[in-house]
Amino acid sequence: MEAATVFGAARPRYGERLIRALLFLAALLSILTTVGIVASLLRETVAFFGDVSLVDFLTGKEWAPLFADPKFGVWPLVNGTLLVTGIALAVAVPLGLGSAIFLSEYARPRTRRVLKPILEMLAGIPTVVFGYFALTFFTPEILRGALGVDVQIFNALSAGIVMGFMVLPTIASVAEDAMSAVPQSLREGAYGLGANRMQVSTRVVFPAALSGIVAAVILGISRAIGETMIVLIAAGQIANTGVNPAEAYETMTAFIAATGKGDVPTGSIGYKTIFAVGFALFLMTLVMNALSIRFVRRFRQVYE
Amino acid sequence: MVTTDRAPSESGVAAPAPAEQIFELRGVTVSYAGVPAVRDISLDVRAREITALIGPSGCGKSTLLRTLNRMNDLIPRARVEGSVRYHGEDLYAPGVDLVQVRRRIGMVFQKPNPFPKSIHDNVAFGPRVLGMDGDLDEIVERALRRAALWDEVKDRLKANAFGISGGQQQRLCIARALAVSPDVILMDEPCSALDPISTSRIEDLMTELKEDYSIVIVTHNMQQAARVSDRTGFFTVDPDDRAGRMVEFDVTDRIFTNPADPRTEAYVTGKVG
Ligand SMILES: Nc1ncnc2c1ncn2[C@@H]1O[C@H](COP(=O)(O)OP(=O)(O)OP(=O)(O)O)[C@@H](O)[C@H]1O
Numbered sequence A: 001m002e003a004a005t006v007f008g009a010a011r012p013r014y015g016e017r018l019i020r021a022l023l024f025l026a027a028l029l030s031i032l033t034t035v036g037i038v039a040s041l042l043r044e045t046v047a048f049f050g051d052v053s054l055v056d057f058l059t060g061k062e063w064a065p066l067f068a069d070p071k072f073g074v075w076p077l078v079n080g081t082l083l084v085t086g087i088a089l090a091v092a093v094p095l096g097l098g099s100a101i102f103l104s105e106y107a108r109p110r111t112r113r114v115l116k117p118i119l120e121m122l123a124g125i126p127t128v129v130f131g132y133f134a135l136t137f138f139t140p141e142i143l144r145g146a147l148g149v150d151v152q153i154f155n156a157l158s159a160g161i162v163m164g165f166m167v168l169p170t171i172a173s174v175a176e177d178a179m180s181a182v183p184q185s186l187r188e189g190a191y192g193l194g195a196n197r198m199q200v201s202t203r204v205v206f207p208a209a210l211s212g213i214v215a216a217v218i219l220g221i222s223r224a225i226g227e228t229m230i231v232l233i234a235a236g237q238i239a240n241t242g243v244n245p246a247e248a249y250e251t252m253t254a255f256i257a258a259t260g261k262g263d264v265p266t267g268s269i270g271y272k273t274i275f276a277v278g279f280a281l282f283l284m285t286l287v288m289n290a291l292s293i294r295f296v297r298r299f300r301q302v303y304e
Numbered sequence B: 001m002v003t004t005d006r007a008p009s010e011s012g013v014a015a016p017a018p019a020e021q022i023f024e025l026r027g028v029t030v031s032y033a034g035v036p037a038v039r040d041i042s043l044d045v046r047a048r049e050i051t052a053l054i055g056p057s058g059c060g061k062s063t064l065l066r067t068l069n070r071m072n073d074l075i076p077r078a079r080v081e082g083s084v085r086y087h088g089e090d091l092y093a094p095g096v097d098l099v100q101v102r103r104r105i106g107m108v109f110q111k112p113n114p115f116p117k118s119i120h121d122n123v124a125f126g127p128r129v130l131g132m133d134g135d136l137d138e139i140v141e142r143a144l145r146r147a148a149l150w151d152e153v154k155d156r157l158k159a160n161a162f163g164i165s166g167g168q169q170q171r172l173c174i175a176r177a178l179a180v181s182p183d184v185i186l187m188d189e190p191c192s193a194l195d196p197i198s199t200s201r202i203e204d205l206m207t208e209l210k211e212d213y214s215i216v217i218v219t220h221n222m223q224q225a226a227r228v229s230d231r232t233g234f235f236t237v238d239p240d241d242r243a244g245r246m247v248e249f250d251v252t253d254r255i256f257t258n259p260a261d262p263r264t265e266a267y268v269t270g271k272v273g
């Protein structure tokens, strides 16, 4: 074979083109799926607001969509979601980041090699297991038994704390990855100035890994907001506008799951309600993700 | 191995004052996971001198340098045998405070490694973690001036340290080390990532700093060792056990003009690599 020029004649690279096309299809498929989901959500949501006023939905304080005299104020569901998520984060963020710092900065390599996979396995426990753990063990044995807290059998506290344990490995694992990725030279620079381990961890490694750590927390928040099984099983299904975590609450996800598996006829107002709540949930996560992306960008500017 | 006690020729006319020993190494062997990286090193580092360590890649220069501020403690399977004395005290005695060790024995690394913080906060980092008294802004300014960087950055102290040039970053790292008022500065190929102009600025700086500090520098640059250092140790890899050995330690002039060992001569004249 003779080359026409020093570089040879360019041969068409069919393999490369094929791979490119396949990758493009994969990307297209995931975009189309998302668009499809949003579109179907949107369609039913629009239909819902044909029957129910948006103002009632957003400002009403009562939620009873399936009653004879239905009430469509979504606030109790949002309240339940925020309360349980808040409790979960209060558990998962400090413990998760603490574990991440321990694994990345304190643990010997051997310890880390053992603990990290265990942690990641924990993230794979089905949430239904966490749900029954909350209902049949954590509430009666720990909260009521060991700690003597006066909680209802279905309550936000137990669901929130157990959800925190569910989210913890995700936060710990992603944050640990971010911290381990901080170059060793930065640690050496800090140790070389007489910093101790705690100072190196909190003043050098943590800020240097901040965008990854924020991403870890956001991932945790998203999982907590979207989590369904635990709240469905352990938090009760009572629309509640209070803040007492010892009481039962209904979250947006628990409502969707409970109503969806019940027999609401397609096209009925109950059916459309599911989509309206789903759309509201979608908007909440969207806004949160958008805020967090901006947050991460801002810190990028300072730290990179 | 030949060790002479003559003062460096640079210090010239006046009779040499009795040399103050900063480090005394006797029979130092450093191993990683049981494999010696550098074996049986004995040398003295004197106050207000620049001591250069030269030799081919892998002969253990960095390893030896890092034993001087116990940086090897950060590597789980590193082990130091023999005696390392700092101002006569055993640096590896149980109960030695590593924070104090590293505060007195500063280090500048091969690649500039500023923290992802502002220029000011980089220099202030050491004084802050050590809880040093005094006006922080003053400490920062003094350190930056000493590192010949002040004029270039005084208007942007709040700017991120990653935004300045590599040579400036390296001087920032020197300023950062100076801010905690060390006694010795260890430098591991501090100019290897820099252009010739930045390099010569840092060499000038080292010569200036020598008045107040003792410096130990690892370098691959023969001219640099010859230009700036007072004493030089030449290291090589022993062909039998692959561990680093010190071939010769002497005043720099001698190492470069009239070394005792033919291997040294071959290396400094560029005949081997
Ligand atoms: N963290 C480590 N773990 C295991 N072995 C190491 C480690 N650091 C260095 N070594 C080994 O120790 C020996 C000496 O390495 P060292 O970095 O001290 O050499 P050097 O003289 O500084 O080389 P260079 O000029 O390339 O920087 C080498 O064989 C190296 O592979």
Ligand SMILES: [Mg+2]
Pocket: B061, B062, B063, B188, B218
């Ligand atoms: Mg080296």
